[in-house]
Amino acid sequence: MLAFAVRRILISIPILLLASFIVFALGVSSGNPLAPLLEKNPPAPPNVIAAETARLHLDQPLIPRYFSWLGGLLHGDFGPSVISTQNIGAELGTRFWVTIRLIALAMVIALILAVVVGVLSAVKQYTATDYTTTFLGFLFLAMPSFWLAILLKQGGIEFNKAVDAQVIYTIGATSIPPPAGTGAKIVDVLGHMVLPTIALALISYASWSRFTRASMLEVMNSDYVRLARSKGLSRRTVMVKHALRTALIPLTTVTALDIASIIGGAVVTETVFQWKGMGDFLLNAIRTEDVYAASSWLLLTGVIVVLFNLIADLLYGVLDPRIRYA
Secondary structure, three states: OHHHHHHHHHHHHHHHHHHHHHHHHHHHHHOOOOHHHHOOOOOOOHHHHHHHHHHOOOOOOHHHHHHHHHHHHOOOOOOOOOOOOOOHHHHHHHHHHHHHHHHHHHHHHHHHHHHHHHHHHHHOOOOHHHHHHHHHHHHHHHOOHHHHHHHHHHHHHHHHHHHOOOOOOOOOOOOOOOOOOHHHHHHHHHHHHHHHHHHHHHHHHHHHHHHHHHHHHHHHOOHHHHHHHHOOOOHHHHHHHHHHHHHHHHHHHHHHHOHHHHHHHHHHHHHHHOOOOHHHHHHHHHHOOOHHHHHHHHHHHHHHHHHHHHHHHHHHHHHOOOOOOO
16 A cells, blocks of 8 residues: 555656646746836836846746756745745745635535435435435536625625624635634634635535435445345445445545645635635736746645545545555
8 A cells, every 4th residue: 555655656746747847838938027017117227127037037948947946846945926025935835724724624514415415315316305405416516616606705795784793704714803812713714714615615515416326326236235235234234334435435536536626616716705825826926927936836736636636546445445556
């Protein structure tokens, strides 16, 4: 198992490097980050433009710039930002913890809902419960994430107006200024997470619950489940220890593959609710044509995707001991 994990990590390194180079090259060719400085009226002095060109390494060819950036990453240097006062590594680290708490909580909620609803729908196939959960699943699947987030935000605003009080938080990741006291700060953070988490979780839950239902139906009709029933095992034991454990393998695969989509959904959700997370960081980097910031964002998210897929592969052996890695 350890050898398999190491091999997967080693294989992922060239993939991450290739992806980062493609984004870096596209960023370099997309525009000139000095455009705002050149378009000033009166124009900036030539020595200022020359200094900024050297600071951003714009006077170097593409390949040396890319490898210089990679070499800097080994020492914790994420490269110079177009915003001279911004440290890309420190800023990205701060934004990362804002976003990861949203993604982690949304995934946990979506997985719990998907398993519960998927199993219930499979056990009660072709009943009113199955039809209701199927309708709700396809309803959320049809909703774009930004539209659902806007609906929830507007609903929160209208509710606050109706009760004439700030009951539901609709803007920001925390209150400004934050409340005093550790307990009050925790409650404040959790309150701001309610609507963004619901928006992000419902979209993922909808597809995952359908996979769980289909997988459970397939497993419930398998020979070994029939054998377990014929041995006189209780329905609960058969469902939990035999059917569900095997049915979770496809869900594990889908969850790992969907992590990139969840990160993309987080970018949209953060924009709607005006969070200062990784989504806002990426959009600012694109807006200012900050190649180093955008490439650093991609590299970090790429590591997250690879890590989740590695965890999924390792979980296969836990869910089904018959799976072994040579």
